[in-house]
Amino acid sequence: MTADASPAPALDRIRVGSAPDSWGVWFPDDDQQVPWQRFLDEVTQAGYQWIELGPYGYLxxxxxxxxxxxxxRGLTVSAGxxxxxxxxxxxxxxxxWEHVSQVAELTRAMNAKHLVVIPSFWRDDKTAELIEPPTLTAEQWRHLSTGMERLGREVRERFGLDIVVHPHADTHIDTEENVARFLDATDSDLVSLCLDTGHYAYCGGDxxxxxxxxxxxxxxxxLKQVDPEILADVVKNEVPFGPAVQRGVMCEPPNGVPELGPVLTAAQNLDVDLFAIVEQDMYxxxxxxxxxxxxRTRRFLRSCGA
Structure with a gap:
């Protein structure tokens, strides 16, 4: 075997999975989505052992x-x-809390340890209508940070779960600046981050x-990637996230950015066990x-050592 053909180093702290999102599932019930039985069958056949619950009520x-x-099917749940x-x-x-309690109860019952927390959108992802201003006031930032700390504390005390907050396109936790501001304003013992590589790149982050x-x-x-050419047009024309997904802005690895190999290596270097759940938005x-x-994505991630 030549040096060029040597396998990628094993990323033994990374646990790879997938989610209903990668099957085009955004809602608990929708005629345009595959039945949950098909998702479970196919995610297993594709080579994944870890899954997320997806929208509550789909599974x-x-x-x-x-x-x-x-x-x-040999599947284990990683998060709600x-x-x-x-x-x-x-x-x-x-x-x-009513919504959180429902999801947390099921998440705990499935022996998962994480709740992925997605902030609300500031514009409708289908119509592009502004729901509220895209920029928070100082008071709203305080509400956001103290509210997330309270959520982290109560979810841990009542359900034994950790929250991981997900920066997301068309929300107030999106760009490098806003993610840093949020992290600097919250207690690291209570609030961790779910880094979505596609959303972070979509919003200009590294x-x-x-x-x-x-x-x-x-x-x-x-784990996801964005198509840089489609993204450039999306940004230029201020296309909302839902229609951007329909244009294919989230693309199949390794065809987009960021490169996932360096991301996985950086994560491995943290020397902690991390879930890396594939999500390719396709609704x-x-x-x-x-x-x-x-x-194909599972095969590619194996070539990266994961």
Whole structure:
């Protein structure tokens, strides 16, 4: 074997999985999405052992049934996902906690340890209508940081789970500047980050730099790439995230940015166990499209050592 053909070093601290998102699933129930049974069958066939719950209600919410369905396919749940608008202040706490409690209960029952927290969008991802200003006031930043700390504390105390906050396009936690501001304003013991490499690149961020700068805050990874040519047009024309996805802005690795090899190596160098869950936003998509992409993506990640 020549030096050029040597295998990539093993990334033994990285646990690779996939999510319903990679099968075009954004909603609990939608005629344009594949049935949950097909997702579970195909994610297994594609070579993944870890999955996320996806939108609450897409997979069975009865723990016994979900345990049986995942167990017989050799799948284990890594996290649940919740949506929040904590920047709006204490008045949204009760409604937020009702949603969080549902998802956290199922997540704990599946022996997962993480809740991925996605901030609310400031514009409608389908119509592009502004829901609220894209920039937070100082008071809203305080609500956001203190609310996330409270969420992290109460989720840990009541459910034994850790929250990982997901910077996301068209939310207030998006760019390098806003991610740094959020991290600097929150307690590292209570609030960690789910670094989504695609969303961070979509918003102009450098994932390797973030890992190297805020390594102790990285608690979870989502792996995806963006097509730089489509992204340039999206940014130029201020296209909202949903229509941008329909244009194919999130593309199949290794065809986009950032390069995932260096990201995974930087994550491995943190010397902590991390989930790296593949998410290629494709809503809506033809039902036969996701599986071959997922299979090729798993093969590519193995070539990176993961």
């Amino acid at each position: 069975p919410t009865d723990p016994a049934r979900l345990t049986e369905e995942t167990g017989r 996902t919740i949506f929040t608008s904590l920047h709006r202040g204490p008045e949204v706490w009760d409604a937020t 994932s390797v730099k973030l890992i190297e700068t805020y390594g102790e805050r990285i608690g979870y990874l989502h 809506p998509c033809p039902p036969d499209q996701p599986f071959p992409i997922a299979e």
